[in-house]
Amino acid sequence: MEKSMASLIMIFGATGDLAKRKLFPSLYRLFEKGRLTKQFAVIGVARRSLSNEEFQQSVKDSVLTALKKDENIDEFISHFSYHSHDVADSNSYAALKNLADQIDDHYSLKGNRIFYLAMAPEFFGPIALHLKSDGLTDVKGYKRLVIEKPFGHDLESAKELNKQIRTAFSESEVYRIDHYLGKEMVRNIEVIRFANAIFEPLWNNRYISNIQITSSETLGVEERGRYYESSGALRDMLQNHMMQMVALLAMEPPIKLTTDEIRSEKVRVFRALRTVEGEQVKDYFVRGQYGEGTIEDEQVPKYRDEPMVEKDSNTETFVAGKIMIDNFRWAGVPFYIRTGKRMTRKSTKIVVQFKDIPMNLYYQTEKMLNPNLLVIHIQPEEGITLHLNAKKAGGHLDAQEVKLSFANTGIHAMNTPEGYEKLLYDCMRGDATNFTHWDEVAYSWNFVDKISEVWQKTKAADSFPNYQSGTMGPKAADELLEKDGYFWWPVTDLEVDMCK
């Protein structure tokens, strides 16, 4: 892994939402922390016509809006240039190359280049091909391609995209972003598991009854109706973020903490996923679409009334599923996952439910004790809570539930620049551990495609909307667990106990 941070970062889509809300503030934070030396430069690329000064002002505005501070901002933005460029226009790459070469010389960037594609996915392949054919990747230093999600629409399109990218970049030069892998507590999963003698020996089907992962949002589809109509919750959240969390929870301890070892353990989890197809899909997966309702005292419209959404849309805004990992460690342990828009609250949590002990000597003996739970709070609060049973103070030997909580002192915010900040920094250092390898993407699409094929054929449009905005999804999602003798641990109850 290099120590040198010298690099030229080209952001394609530099006038867009992602660049403004996440990328510029993240770069500024790296600059503030001294992680960007004087040897860095950014070229913003987009179609609209902007002078360098106008672009620098927009970078400054976005930092101020996101972070409410601007110390040394003029020095920071002086490293930014703008190039008006239509990525579909083959002729304009030559000018971009000239500008990149000049800036490289000016800042002594040693030919190190990061190409960040913050644009609609249909452009990813063509841009990668042009970067090679027009000589932008012909450099003495490193060249890296950072790609936003979605990586394809299904396995076939992902393969095609990968083929195009790989003509210009090797696998080790491709950094496929999954911003959940930048979240502090997602990165903490492996440490909690592998650095604690009290968890690792229990982390298997002898002691764990089920694992639940909930990622709920209160936001609706907002202005992204066009994209979301062809994506739905299955492709938008499950294929990437949710599957990545499953892999981190289920993987074997890596031999070493290297990118290759960690990725190969995650891939082994994907290989062990039980395929769910055809008739089985309805037994393992549930879909939903939000109707109107109330969120934080505000009346919100149904999905079908959102901009750029079909009036009879078949798109799911909620998905819940049972994932089985057919290997020695996990045989018989369901991983339940659910994610959706317009739910009761914004929350991402993992609940590891341990098996009940054989009999209860305490409390009301006809009842089971509360099971031990390990809750990993991903967001908005960050931390862990361990639910135990202990003696009630003063009383006889009655047991009651007690909770041991640890709260990260980090900044508690959702989809914060911090995730992107860490990932950008990793990319500059050449650490691809928290980016997804092609094999992970391919296995994950293979799993998801079987579900979406069935959902395409058997439309649910007649039963949609099937959950009210402001609720935790359709009743069928509860039944999915009930038939196995479990229930979703309510995210609300788990939240109140975090000490801050």
Ligand SMILES: NC(=O)C1=CN([C@@H]2O[C@H](COP(=O)(O)OP(=O)(O)OC[C@H]3O[C@@H](n4cnc5c(N)ncnc54)[C@H](OP(=O)(O)O)[C@@H]3O)[C@@H](O)[C@H]2O)C=CC1
């Ligand atoms: N926004 C977010 O929070 C998230 C976004 N993403 C992903 O990031 C990517 C970008 O999303 P987002 O920023 O929201 O998209 P936007 O629509 O806000 O921005 C698109 C950008 O692409 C530029 N652009 C469009 N067409 C061309 C062209 N032909 N040539 C050059 N530039 C062009 C636009 O500028 P101009 O019109 O001036 O050309 C603009 O800068 C997508 O892949 C999305 O899925 C992923 C996770 C979260």
Ligand SMILES: O=C1O[C@H](COP(=O)(O)O)[C@@H](O)[C@H](O)[C@H]1O
């Ligand atoms: O990738 C995506 O993630 C966001 C949710 O991210 P979070 O960090 O706020 O949990 C989701 O809203 C969006 O639809 C999806 O594309």
